[in-house]
Amino acid sequence: MWLDLIRRERPSTALMLLVPLIAVAFAAAASAALFTITGKPVGAALYALLIEPFMTRSAFSEVLLKMGPLLLIAQGLAIGFRAQIFNIGAEGQFVLGAIFAAAIPVYFPDSTSIWLWPLMMVMGALGGALWAGLAAFWRVRTNANEILVTLMLGFVATQLLNYLLLGPWKDPMGFNFPQTVMFQYEAMLPTLIPGTRVNVSFLFAIAATLLAWVYVKRSFSGYQLMVGGLAPDAASYAGFRESRAVWISLLIGGLAAGLAGAAEVAGPVGQLQRSISTGYGFAAIIVAYLGGLNPLGMVFSSFLLAVIYIGGDNAMVSAELPVASVRLFQGLVLIAYLAALTWIRYRVQWRKRGATQDGGRA
Numbered sequence: 001m002w003l004d005l006i007r008r009e010r011p012s013t014a015l016m017l018l019v020p021l022i023a024v025a026f027a028a029a030a031s032a033a034l035f036t037i038t039g040k041p042v043g044a045a046l047y048a049l050l051i052e053p054f055m056t057r058s059a060f061s062e063v064l065l066k067m068g069p070l071l072l073i074a075q076g077l078a079i080g081f082r083a084q085i086f087n088i089g090a091e092g093q094f095v096l097g098a099i100f101a102a103a104i105p106v107y108f109p110d111s112t113s114i115w116l117w118p119l120m121m122v123m124g125a126l127g128g129a130l131w132a133g134l135a136a137f138w139r140v141r142t143n144a145n146e147i148l149v150t151l152m153l154g155f156v157a158t159q160l161l162n163y164l165l166l167g168p169w170k171d172p173m174g175f176n177f178p179q180t181v182m183f184q185y186e187a188m189l190p191t192l193i194p195g196t197r198v199n200v201s202f203l204f205a206i207a208a209t210l211l212a213w214v215y216v217k218r219s220f221s222g223y224q225l226m227v228g229g230l231a232p233d234a235a236s237y238a239g240f241r242e243s244r245a246v247w248i249s250l251l252i253g254g255l256a257a258g259l260a261g262a263a264e265v266a267g268p269v270g271q272l273q274r275s276i277s278t279g280y281g282f283a284a285i286i287v288a289y290l291g292g293l294n295p296l297g298m299v300f301s302s303f304l305l306a307v308i309y310i311g312g313d314n315a316m317v318s319a320e321l322p323v324a325s326v327r328l329f330q331g332l333v334l335i336a337y338l339a340a341l342t343w344i345r346y347r348v349q350w351r352k353r354g355a356t357q358d359g360g361r362a
Contacts, residue, residue: 005346015344020290020301022340027187027332031325045319049329059310061196065268066306069094069260071205073284075212075304076256078293080249082216083225087250089135089150090257092157093128098265099161100127102272105187106169106180116186118156121204121262127304128258129251131157136250140243146250158277165274180272189267201263205302208256213295225249229278234295257281283309286334292341305330 035042052060068262073090080087087093087219104116113119138144164352165178176180189199216222224240225248236242260280266270287305291298312326 002188002351003351005342007346008344011345014293016341019292019337020304021346022306023290023333023337026336026340027329030291030332030336031329034325034328035265035321040321040325041319045321045325047313048315048321049326052312052314053307053310059314061193061198062310063303063306064198064202065196066192066309067302068202069203069264069280070284070287070305071298071302072201072208072260072263073253073257074287074291075208075295076253077260077284078288078295078298079212079215079222080253081082081288082104083228083245084291085246085248085249087132087135087253088145088147088148088285089132089152089154090253090284091130091277091279092150092154093122093254093257094261094281095154095157095161095277096262097124097128098272098276099164099261100124100258101262102169102180102183102265105183106272106336108303109181109184110182110281112186114186116184117189117266118264120187121259124262124265125255125259126259128254128256130254131258132250132254133247136247137251139246139250146246150250154281160298161272161274161276163293165272169228169272171271178274179304182271187266188270189263195300197268198268199263201260201267204259204263209295209299214293217224221248257284286330290334290337304333322356 003212028050031044031049032046032257035045053063073094077087077090096228101120104120104123105111108116132150134153135146135149138149139146162178165180169180171177171179171181189201192198192202225245228240228242228245261276264276264280269276283305287298287302290301290304308326308330312321312323312329315321315326316323
């Protein structure tokens with residue numbers, strides 16, 4: 001017997017909207033079973049994961065702080081994913097953006113120009129786009145797999161970061177810690193909500209969402225990318241060039257990731273550190289697919305993942321959960337989402353060996 005997945009012509013809209021809730025419910029149930037087996041307090045763990053981030057102004061502001069880079073990177077990646085261009089190395093592009101942005105206050109530590117932090121944002125975006133552009137170049141010139149190239153470039157970016165922080169950019173007054181000097185006030189992003197750490201980079205993410213929606217839904221270039229992803233042969237027949245799609249997809253993804261990296265060093269961190277890379281680039285892939293590659297859907301998925309991030313930090317303290325449990329919860333959400341989405345978009349058909357899908361013989 002063979003199992004075929006037949007695409008439904010009209011998937012249920014109501015079920016499509018319920019998919020994220022189904023994924024979270026499944027992840028919560030599976031995690032509760034795991035917590036019970038490992039002897040952890042189930043109620044306290046789930047409360048810390050899903051409820052505590054909403055209980056105080058401080059905790060909720062940290063959710064918004066986490067949501068910003070996740071949403072920004074996911075919007076950039078999703079444009080490529082729609083065109084079947086898979087940029088998996090946003091983490092490396094995030095690091096390059098942080099490095100390029102940090103170069104400004106490192107080499108001009110006494111500058112008090114009001115253009116300092118805007119220039120850092122531009123440099124960060126260029127750094128991320130440059131790193132992604134390397135993958136685009138090799139994909140177009142040699143047909144190298146962009147998944148492997150972007151992923152490997154991420155490791156190169158980490159080694160470059162290590163070299164700078166252990167060598168020429170190391171703070172001589174930093175007690176031998178691998179980090180740069182603390183950036184001056186003019187290099188820091190303005191605060192968006194007084195009394196919290198939420199800064200104007202959150203507005204970058206919102207602006208990126210609006211631009212992505214216009215690009216995908218209202219522009220001819222966005223339509224070309226979508227057609228190229230859904231029907232490559234039809235796109236080629238219509239004259240849509242694959243190389244152009246590769247360049248646009250990777251450069252936009254790299255630009256968004258680089259800008260997020262710049263905002264991180266000029267925002268909550270305030271200097272370049274080895275720990276600047278916290279997995280935003282990989283988590284943004286979850287955000288993009290959990291949001292259905294829809295610009296507006298990703299607003300909700302990035303918020304959900306940010307809640308899990310902050311809730312996970314709380315759970316490690318109040319419920320003594322290991323960090324692996326938090327990562328497992330995130331992974332379960334994505335697996336459940338993809339499984340539920342497949343079930344809704346396709347119907348299962350069993351057939352005997354040698355029979356065609358319409359019941360005849362092969």
